[in-house]
Amino acid sequence: MNKCIWCNKEIIANCSVSQLLTFKKLDPQIICEDCELKFDPIEMTKCCPNCHRKQMDQLICQDCLKWQKKYPSYFLKHDALYSYNEFGKKWMERFKFTGDVRVAKMVAERLSKAIKRHKEVDIIIPIPISNKSFENRGFNQTEILLNIAEVPFVTILENRSTEKNQVTKNRRERLNIVQPFFIKSELKDSVRGKNVMIIDDVYTTGRTILYAVECVLSGGARKVETLSLFR
Known part of the structure; x- marks a missing residue:
């Protein structure tokens, strides 16, 4: 049993x-x-169509309207599995900060199926964590999620941020971070002409994922989609 x-x-x-x-x-x-x-799956009829933020209608949320003004040439189409409710926060605490990576198995099958729905993706790229976060934690939580879900990926981006951990920042501080991502020099041509999917654990303000999108597009990617476990 x-x-x-x-x-x-x-x-x-x-x-x-x-x-x-x-x-x-x-x-x-x-x-x-x-x-x-206890998980709260996002219903397609009750979320922002651009970022999957949970709400009572299908109107584009205010956050996405602001991002459209900042990135007029990029149409944000973000996919997310669960609303970041209280259980989601407890789950993330146990997984990401306590280090109980076994709980990733709880979401692995659903994550794999969600990624497979995006059939035109050539390369999957996890959001990288900073060297400081890796020293403290010992692993990249998004890479662990993808490994357990048996989803192949390429670590094309690196995070050169020296700022404090995202979880300790308020909304304004998150929005004001500077571009932390770079394409690794030995892989600088790996996204050129490719359809790319960027994966993260949690989409909060969108600032982190959109910096990653900006970086990959500057590397010549043809199309970029994004997905997170929680929104």
Whole structure:
């Protein structure tokens, strides 16, 4: 009998009649129904069509209208899986800051399916973390998510930021960060003419992801899409 990876409660597997008759091997469940329901999947009919911010309508949100003015030649089309509710914040704390990378398995299948819906992508690029964050944490959380979801990626970008961690910043400080990303010199031509998808863990203001978009477009990418686990 399996136990929920989050709450450690025993999980009783529900088998269909067809599965019993065909002796089909069941994939082990790693999350119980109660914990599964704590995530808040974003409904396409109740979010901003540009950034998937949760709201009661499908109008473009004020944040996206401001970004359109700043980037008039780039049409933001961001995909996100879950609203960043209280459970999402607890999950991220346990995964990213406590270092319990096992919980990435809870979202791996859904993340993989979401990425596969974007069929024209040539290269997937995770948002890089700064050297200081890597020294403190020991891993890049977005790379861990992609590895566990068995999604191939290329670490084309590097983060040269020396600023304090994003989680410690307020909204104004996040919006005022300077461009931290660069394409690695040995990979400078790797995005030229390619359809690129940039992946991050959380989309908050959009500043980080749009800096990454700006960097990749300057490297000659033909098309850039973005996706995050939480919005």
